[in-house]
Amino acid sequence: MEAPDQRAVVSGNRVTGPRLIVALDFPTPADALDLAERLSPARCRLKVGKELFTRGGPQLVRTLVDGGHEVFLDLKFHDIPNTVAGACRAAADLGVWMVNVHAGGGPGMLAAAREALPAGGPLLIAVTVLTSLTASDLHAVGIDDAPEEQVLRLAGITRDAGLDGVVCSALEAGALREAFGPRFCLVTPGVRPAGGALDDQRRVMTPAAAIRAGADYLVVGRPVTKSDNPEAVLLTLESEIASVIDA
């Protein structure tokens, strides 16, 4: 059965277009472009992270954008406000769909990033507490609050600075949705199809569970990139999502 077109606007929420974001975690631009050519922009967005960007540079991003793909530039900018503002403007000039910064850069940096981006420009998302950090890691850098409290604090300054939302674990999505309402955009990695391999992810959710928990966009890497049939995996993920959205 053909999965429903996800380009429809989902009512009550700001989500438009495909909810799936495929993480192009490849060591070479050629591998990334090979997969991108097989994936329809109507079915997914593409995420370019630090490794691929450092190897492929802005030209790779331009090639993806020129091919009709909407790109999440996942470079997690974190610097003085003036520098982050310039980096955000550069991302907007590349024509990316979404860009992100670290909320830990503080209210001034977040405000500068927001002001740097034109109306109708890329969605601006913040990273709160990296899911790789434990309570003891936070303690080591002087933060004694529990990670969940720190996530809510950083998401709060993100919302107050006018950003569009945050990257978060699907396990945090429910609390963030409750605290910040339906228009705050939640982008969640750690998603695995029901019964799929976990790889090195530990706390995963299925696409349907993540959407039910409040996620807007789902970042999926290896289940698609390591598959012999990435298009088929996308269809399976889409169907899982559609089954929840249509319910």
Ligand code: C5P
């Ligand atoms: O292959 P997999 O689906 O695990 O890839 C998930 C993607 O999301 C990777 O690009 C990873 O770096 C990113 N990510 C994550 N967990 C976070 C933030 C980003 O897995 N907390």
